[in-house]
Structures are given as structure tokens and as C-alpha cells.
Amino acid sequence: xxxxxxxxxxxxxxxxxxxxxxxxxxxxxxxxxxxxxxxxxxxxxxxxxxxxxxxxxxxxxxxxxxxxxxxxxxxxxxxxxxxxxxxxxxxxxx
Numbered sequence: 001x002x003x004x005x006x007x008x009x010x011x012x013x014x015x016x017x018x019x020x021x022x023x024x025x026x027x028x029x030x031x032x033x034x035x036x037x038x039x040x041x042x043x044x045x046x047x048x049x050x051x052x053x054x055x056x057x058x059x060x061x062x063x064x065x066x067x068x069x070x071x072x073x074x075x076x077x078x079x080x081x082x083x084x085x086x087x088x089x090x091x092x093x094x
Contacts, residue, residue, distance in 0.1 A: 023068070040080060
């Protein structure tokens, strides 16, 4: 890929990646929120997915996912949280 992309483009992509990783703009915070939102949705739709395989707990999800989502798209967390709480309450009952 580097052969087909000039140095200015490479720098622009690198800058965007670093902006995303550091969540240093409102766009980057939103992108990070959407990025963090995807995995819980996929796991909820597949009956727990990798959460089952790795014995993931609700506090772990809150610690990993909640801050980024709340920071970049608080409405997404408000929507997602009840589904997570329900899943982990039901799965804890076995």
C-alpha cells in the first residue's frame, strides 16, 4: 500500500489515526464511541459471543466501554446500558 500512497497522504492517515487514538477532537471522540459500541452490540446479538468464552463481567464492560461511549456519544450509552444490564442479569442466573 505504501507504494501507492504518497508521503502527504501517509502523514494525513497517520495524523488521523493519532487523533482517533488520543480522542483529541469531537470527531475522534465520536469515532471512538462508535468503535467501542460495535463489540457489545455484536455480543448481545450472538448470545454473549466472546464474553462467554472469556467470562467477561458487567463491571469489565463498564470499565472498558462506558467511558469512551459516554465521552463521545452519551446517548449511545444511555441506549446500550439497559441491554447490557439485562444480559448480565439474565446470564448470571444461568
